[in-house]
Amino acid sequence: MTPSWRSRQFWLPHPLFSLFLALLWLLMVNEFSVAHALLGLTLGVVIPLVTHAFWAEQARIRRPLPLLRYVLVLLLDILRSNLVVALRILGPARQLEPGFFTYPLALDDDFAITILASTISLTPGTVSIHHDAEANTLLVHALHLENEIETIAEIHRRYERPLQEIFQ
């Protein structure tokens, strides 16, 4: 599986990611100079090279525009979820009805599932806890579970379907 060390595949398995790392480095040092650009590019080559073995199959982002909308929706929902959780924490703890539920996944790409699981953890009152690869389900814990069918339907409508659009 390892490509020859003379090929581009070996040195630059993820060219866009390398560029991203170089840019990230420049943003982090917060100044632009040739030295820093070179250092960033070196990091951009070395880090993917060293971590290549841990990478899953590469996912393709098919449509960038829905991705932008997804990020906006997510930011708003993070705000909302923070307020909801803050209110739940301040309210009486005896009224909470925590519970687990299993979320059946329609996505099958590892990267997309990772994004969905992270989204679930960042949004109102739910944390994803376990991914069952065989049954392709996510185990989710909810701080206050009122109606699991409704919660599942909302996650599907709000997050999973846009992700399907983006990645498939």
Add this chain to the structure above:
Amino acid sequence: MNSLDMPWALQLVIALFLLGGAVVALIGSWGLAKLPDFYTRLHGPTKASTLGVGCTLIGSLLFFSHQQDGVSVQEALVTIFLFATAPVSAHMMGKAALRRRLRGVARTRHMPEE
């Protein structure tokens, strides 16, 4: 740092962001102390603290963008990294708790049996 060369409206906005962030972070920690079991406590740090740190960072971003020339982007990076890593750590802790068969509070619905 005795005379801040800064319009008072901006100072007010920054102060509001810092205070708001502090309050939200405080609520998150309060939840950590108050909620009844491990699984519910997972919700505090992943949510309330991300917004708390986010608000504090916006305040910091405004402050340093005004003090130095140009926009300071490091705070935005911190926020992005925080949002990317907080769910992962919550996921790992939840998984570890399941593996160790930690019990939730008695009224937890659908407690996994395996």
